Amino acid sequence: MAEGEDAAPKNPAEARLRARHFVVQALYQQQMNDTPGAALAAQFLAEQDFSQADRSYFQDAVLAIVKDLDVIDAHYASALDRSAASLDPVTRALLRLGSWELAERIDIPVRVVLDQCVTLAHRFGASESHRYINAVLDGVARRLRATEMAAAGKR
Numbered sequence: 001m002a003e004g005e006d007a008a009p010k011n012p013a014e015a016r017l018r019a020r021h022f023v024v025q026a027l028y029q030q031q032m033n034d035t036p037g038a039a040l041a042a043q044f045l046a047e048q049d050f051s052q053a054d055r056s057y058f059q060d061a062v063l064a065i066v067k068d069l070d071v072i073d074a075h076y077a078s079a080l081d082r083s084a085a086s087l088d089p090v091t092r093a094l095l096r097l098g099s100w101e102l103a104e105r106i107d108i109p110v111r112v113v114l115d116q117c118v119t120l121a122h123r124f125g126a127s128e129s130h131r132y133i134n135a136v137l138d139g140v141a142r143r144l145r146a147t148e149m150a151a152a153g154k155r
Contacts, residue, residue, distance in 0.1 A: 010052070011052075015053055015054040016057055016116075017116060017119065017120075018053035018054070019050075019053045019054040019057045019058040020061075020117075020120060021053075021120060022044055022048055022050075023061045023065075023093075024093045024094060024097060024120055024124060025044070025093075026041070026044050026062050027065060027066075027093035027096055027097065028089050028090060028093045028124075030066055031089045031092065031093065032089065036066065037062055037063045037065075040062055040066065041058070041059045041062045041063055044062070045058070061097065064100060064104065065096050072096050072100050072103070073099075075099035075100075075102070075140050075143075076095045076098075076099045076137070076139075076140050079135075079137075079139030079140055079143075080136060088126070090124045090125050090126075090129070091125060091132065093124075094117050094121055094124070094125065094129075095117075095133065095136055097117060097120075098113050098114070098117040098133070098140065099137070101113045102137065102144045103144050109148070110141045110145050110148050110149060110152070111152070113141070114134055114137050114138065114141065117133050117134075118130045118133055121133040121134075
């Protein structure tokens with residue numbers, strides 16, 4: 001193992017959740033000071049303990065989401081019941097993460113995307129934000145992953 005690298009996390013599912021946790025924090029920070037994706041990822045990788053987090057997933061997510069914010073935001077815009085500009089930064093960060101996973105990471109099942117974003121909404125968001133996150137991402141999933149949703153019996 002090279003110096004500065006973390007040992008592989010013991011639990012891959014927990015490592016991915018921890019990485020998503022850092023992604024949400026990074027996306028929140030990006031909204032506050034418009035930091036470029038590469039600088040943001042480098043800062044988090046240097047300052048946070050990734051020993052039990054999926055470093056690769058974190059880096060891929062931050063770089064891809066920040067690079068294509070307009071595309072990512074368009075995925076969830078039509079599922080909103082208010083203007084995107086009125087969303088608080090935590091909600092926006094969670095919707096960006098979930099929308100990116102639904103659009104670009106078809107290896108991650110819809111139910112996992114929704115569950116993980118709801119879990120993070122409980123951790124970071126307002127008291128009832130998890131319901132809103134779930135409803136919006138469910139709408140995104142119905143559009144982007146219609147076949148998977150139909151196979152799961154969610155029409």
